[in-house]
Amino acid sequence: MAINWSEMRNLHVVHKLKQILAKWFGVELFYASEHGKIEGYIFDKNYQFQNYFMKIQMNLLHGHDLLNNDVEKITEYLSENNNQYTLFDSFFPGVKGVASKIVIEGESAGTIFAFPFITETLTSEEEINLKRKLIECGSTENDANIAIKQLKSLDKSEKEYLHELVELVVQELVTFHHEIEKREARILELNSELGTKYRYHTMIGKSKKMQLIYRMLERICKSESTVLIQGENGTGKELVAKAVHYNSSRKDAVLLAQNCSAFNDNLLDSELFGHVRGAFTGAIKDKKGLFEMAHGGTLFLDEIGDTSLTMQVKLLRVLQEGTFLPVGATQPRKVNVRIIAATNRDLKGMIVKGEFREDLYYRINVLNVLLPPLRERKEDISILFDHFMEKKCAEIGQPPKLISKKCLEKIIDYSWPGNVRELENEIERIIVLAGDSKTIIPEMLSQKILDFGEPVTMMGQKGLRTSGSLKDAMEELEEIMIREGLKRCNFNKSRLAKELGISRASLITKVEKYELDKRSLEKKKKMLTAV
Ligand SMILES: Nc1ncnc2c1ncn2[C@@H]1O[C@H](COP(=O)(O)OP(=O)(O)OP(=O)(O)O)[C@@H](O)[C@H]1O
Ligand SMILES: [Mg+2]
Known part of the structure; x- marks a missing residue:
C-alpha cells in the first residue's frame, strides 16, 4: 500500500x-x-x-x-x-x-x-x-x-x-x-446505486417498473434456465436477451440470434440441427445447425410466436431431451445451449386458438420477463430522450440539442405505440430537421406528437389516429376525454362521470389506468421542471 x-x-x-x-x-x-x-x-x-x-x-x-x-x-x-x-x-x-x-x-x-x-x-x-x-x-x-x-x-x-x-x-x-x-468508497457506493437505478447493461430507465426488471435480470443472469421475454414492439426484448447473455457465465461463448419467422419448414431440420454429407441431394459437405453453432453459448429465438407447429414440435423435442440428430446422422448429439425466446404475441391466446403448443410454452416460459410499454413508464422518457440525443449527436460530431419544456411535455404526453424504437427514430428525425439550430422547437416534432392530446374538433378530428388497432385508438380517445374533462371540471369526478355517462367507480378505475389523478399529473409536472 x-x-x-x-x-x-x-x-x-x-x-x-x-x-x-x-x-x-x-x-x-x-x-x-x-x-x-x-x-x-x-x-x-x-x-x-x-x-x-x-x-x-x-x-x-x-x-x-x-x-x-x-x-x-x-x-x-x-x-x-x-x-x-x-x-x-x-x-x-x-x-x-x-x-x-x-x-x-x-x-x-x-x-x-x-x-x-x-x-x-x-x-x-x-x-x-x-x-x-x-x-x-x-x-x-x-x-x-x-x-x-x-x-x-x-x-x-x-x-x-x-x-x-x-x-x-x-x-x-x-x-x-x-x-x-472514505470519499472514494462513498463515490463507489453512489455510483453503483445510480448504476442500478438508471441502467442495466445497455438498457436505460429509472422507473419502478424497470427497476423490478433489472432486479429480476440479476437473478436470471445467474441461472441457466430458459427465458421467455414478452413485450410490445420496440420495448427492448433484444436488449434484454443481450444483457442476459453478456452478464451470464456464458458471456465468453457465442450469442446466436435467430428470427423464427424466417424459418422455411422444408429446410427446418437442416437449419436447426445441421446435416451430414450426402444426407440428401445437394448436401455436399457436413453443415452445422443452429444448436451446434450455439453450443456452450446462448441461442436467442426471436419472434418465437411466429414458428409453425412443425417447428414447435422439433424445438420441444430438443428442449426436452437435450440432444438432436443432424439430418442423415445416426448418432444423436448432446447440446449445451441456453435458450432465450422472445415474442410480442400473446402466446396464451395463441394456445387457446391452437396456434401455439402449450407444452412448448411451459418449456420456454421457465423464467419470464414482461417488458412494460413506454406509455406505462413515462418517467423514463426524458432520460431515454437525453440518452439518444447525446448518442446520436455524438455520432455526427455535434453537441446535443436543447429541448424546450413545451416540446418535452408533448413528447412525454404522446402514447408511443412503437415504444423505445419509435422514440429513438423520432429523435433521429428531429436531429436531421434541426440541422444547425441548437434548440428543438415544436415545429420539428412529428405531427402525430403535436396532435396528440389536442382537443378533438368536430371538423378536423385532430389528433385522432385513423390507422392501427381500434382498441388503442379508443383508449387514446378515452384518455384524452378524461384528461380534458378533469381539467374542465376541476377534478370533480362525480360531475365528470355524470357528463361522460359512466359510473363514478368506473371513472376512478380509468383515471388510475391512465395515471390522470392530480398526484400523477403533479409528479409529471415536477419531472418536467427537473429536466
Ligand atoms: N431500455 C432501453 N434503453 C435504451 N435503448 C432501448 C431500450 N429499450 C429499447 N431500446 C432501443 O430501442 C430499439 C428497439 O429495441 P429492441 O430491438 O431490443 O426491441 P424489441 O422489443 O426486440 O422490438 P421488436 O419487437 O420490434 O423486435 C433498439 O434500438 C434499442 O437499442
Ligand atoms: Mg426484437
Whole structure:
C-alpha cells in the first residue's frame, strides 16, 4: 500500500510544514515507498532545493545512487526492527537525517525523510573528512565548502522539535488518506446505486417498473434456465436477451440470434440441427445447425410466436431431451445451449386458438420477463430522450440539442405505440430537421406528437389516429376525454362521470389506468421542471 505523495505533498498543511522544516532546520522533506523507492520529484533537473548540500549531492555523478542506498537501508531497518522513527547516518560522515514510517491499518505505506543536518558542530578533522568525501565523489572544493557551511547543527531540543514536526506530516498524510478512502468508497457506493437505478447493461430507465426488471435480470443472469421475454414492439426484448447473455457465465461463448419467422419448414431440420454429407441431394459437405453453432453459448429465438407447429414440435423435442440428430446422422448429439425466446404475441391466446403448443410454452416460459410499454413508464422518457440525443449527436460530431419544456411535455404526453424504437427514430428525425439550430422547437416534432392530446374538433378530428388497432385508438380517445374533462371540471369526478355517462367507480378505475389523478399529473409536472 503506497500513498500518493505527489498529490499529498501539495496539501496546504504538508506544504506549510515543509516550508517550516526548511526554514528552521534547513532540511528537505521527501517520501519513499514501503519498498524504499524515492518519489521522483527530487530527482527532477529543475527542482529547486532549499538545501545546498542536497543540491550538490544530487548533482554528483552517483549522488542519486548514494541517496537511494541510504533510503533503502533505512526502510529495511525500520521494517525489520518494527520501529516507527529513527535518526540515521548517511553515506557522508557526520551528515544525518530522520525517517518516520507512515503506518496505515497496521501496514507500512512508505517513509517520510527529513535530510540533511548535523548534530553537533563538526571538528576540523571531521569537516576535512566530509570535504574529502564530497570531492572524491566529484564535487568542487568551493561547492563542498559552501554545502558543509550551510548544514544546520541541531541540538537535543531542536531534534525533538524536528521529530514532532515530521510526525505531524505523517499524521496529516494518514488522516488525509483515510478521508480520501472514505470519499472514494462513498463515490463507489453512489455510483453503483445510480448504476442500478438508471441502467442495466445497455438498457436505460429509472422507473419502478424497470427497476423490478433489472432486479429480476440479476437473478436470471445467474441461472441457466430458459427465458421467455414478452413485450410490445420496440420495448427492448433484444436488449434484454443481450444483457442476459453478456452478464451470464456464458458471456465468453457465442450469442446466436435467430428470427423464427424466417424459418422455411422444408429446410427446418437442416437449419436447426445441421446435416451430414450426402444426407440428401445437394448436401455436399457436413453443415452445422443452429444448436451446434450455439453450443456452450446462448441461442436467442426471436419472434418465437411466429414458428409453425412443425417447428414447435422439433424445438420441444430438443428442449426436452437435450440432444438432436443432424439430418442423415445416426448418432444423436448432446447440446449445451441456453435458450432465450422472445415474442410480442400473446402466446396464451395463441394456445387457446391452437396456434401455439402449450407444452412448448411451459418449456420456454421457465423464467419470464414482461417488458412494460413506454406509455406505462413515462418517467423514463426524458432520460431515454437525453440518452439518444447525446448518442446520436455524438455520432455526427455535434453537441446535443436543447429541448424546450413545451416540446418535452408533448413528447412525454404522446402514447408511443412503437415504444423505445419509435422514440429513438423520432429523435433521429428531429436531429436531421434541426440541422444547425441548437434548440428543438415544436415545429420539428412529428405531427402525430403535436396532435396528440389536442382537443378533438368536430371538423378536423385532430389528433385522432385513423390507422392501427381500434382498441388503442379508443383508449387514446378515452384518455384524452378524461384528461380534458378533469381539467374542465376541476377534478370533480362525480360531475365528470355524470357528463361522460359512466359510473363514478368506473371513472376512478380509468383515471388510475391512465395515471390522470392530480398526484400523477403533479409528479409529471415536477419531472418536467427537473429536466
Ligand atoms: N431500455 C432501453 N434503453 C435504451 N435503448 C432501448 C431500450 N429499450 C429499447 N431500446 C432501443 O430501442 C430499439 C428497439 O429495441 P429492441 O430491438 O431490443 O426491441 P424489441 O422489443 O426486440 O422490438 P421488436 O419487437 O420490434 O423486435 C433498439 O434500438 C434499442 O437499442
Ligand atoms: Mg426484437
